[in-house]
Amino acid sequence: MSTPQARRGNTRQRIQDVALELFSAQGYDKTSLREIAEKLEVTKAALYYHFKTKEDIVISLFQDLAGPIDDLIAWAQTQPRTLETKKELIRRYSESLRAGEPLFRFMQENQPAVRDLSIGESFKARMLTLFGLLKEPDAELTDQVRCITALFSMHAGMFAMQNLEGDPEEKRKAILEVATELVTAANPPNRRPARPDSAQTASP
Amino acid sequence: MSTPQARRGNTRQRIQDVALELFSAQGYDKTSLREIAEKLEVTKAALYYHFKTKEDIVISLFQDLAGPIDDLIAWAQTQPRTLETKKELIRRYSESLRAGEPLFRFMQENQPAVRDLSIGESFKARMLTLFGLLKEPDAELTDQVRCITALFSMHAGMFAMQNLEGDPEEKRKAILEVATELVTAANPPNRRPARPDSAQTASP
DNA sequence: GTCTATATGGCGATAGAC
């Protein structure tokens, strides 16, 4: 719409951008609202016009991430539970991570801060859903570990492998490859050979 | 015996214990010295007698962890760089992690706090050394990812897999198994068959 | 929609008595 100062009606967006940048660079607790405001060349009070609390800023950030993941989960639930589906699932997940990398890193590195921000539970729930979609219902413990490791290594790739040399896109591909391998190993084709209800409809 | 305040001399140790417990439960920033003191039924000033700053408490905790890891690194460096050595290396590492689990979880979950606590670098350096011991000198990117994932999954096991049902010791074994698998895959016996100096003595 | 000014409170840290 038309604001008195036509140049900015995007202040809310700019707050989110700067906040995410600072949060993920120095941590949630170490970043004060004063710092965010200064970087934006506004005052603290201006922030409070757009967001009720500091927490609200994080929550708003998280919601941008939750959407794509929910879509991904919804998609996977319409597919047959085949190995092909699972491979495609983590491929798409890897794609999502590329977009939301800073936010993911932030969530990973600031677990204590995120935990009691009420979104912690909701984030964890999504991870468990993904996990449930990757593993076989009666999977052995080692296979469950494989699936969790696959998911986790994709998150970890964002920061644990920053010191590896190489093109970021190359790294992402390498991580995806290893994750795919883990999921494949966790879903042996000859585990339960006779089971009529899950029809294999893989069509490459 | 005698007075309620008779068992003294171990105050420093008790501070470390309570601090680690609270730090890893609620995070470094969210844990105040007042809280630690109250739980110990002493005053803040008492803490300052034993530790110069809040940071010093963390540093002292970290040093307890660093010793065993340094020993492990030193041991590995005396061994031939065979796959067997690498497998034994992560087996022993898994052992070390069992002992220092809360501390490891703390370091993993409080990266922003730890980062500029000056021990962050030293911790990272040790991880890189372990990584260097696991991977082949000219390993491909995917093999490097495998090695990092192996290391990382052992750390991650401490908190990412807490909601998996099952005996903790069983879980540790499962994680170790997957990690071993990853390292094995990253060290193919037939990659560079002709190379005189690194005698492969794997015998399955 | 953004500002100035201020309220309120917890934090880490220190001084000095016992």
Place this chain on the structure above:
DNA sequence: GTCTATCGCCATATAGAC
């Protein structure tokens, strides 16, 4: 070795003018 008391700082958050 532990206490009481207090300092100085910066945090989040609010009130009200423009």
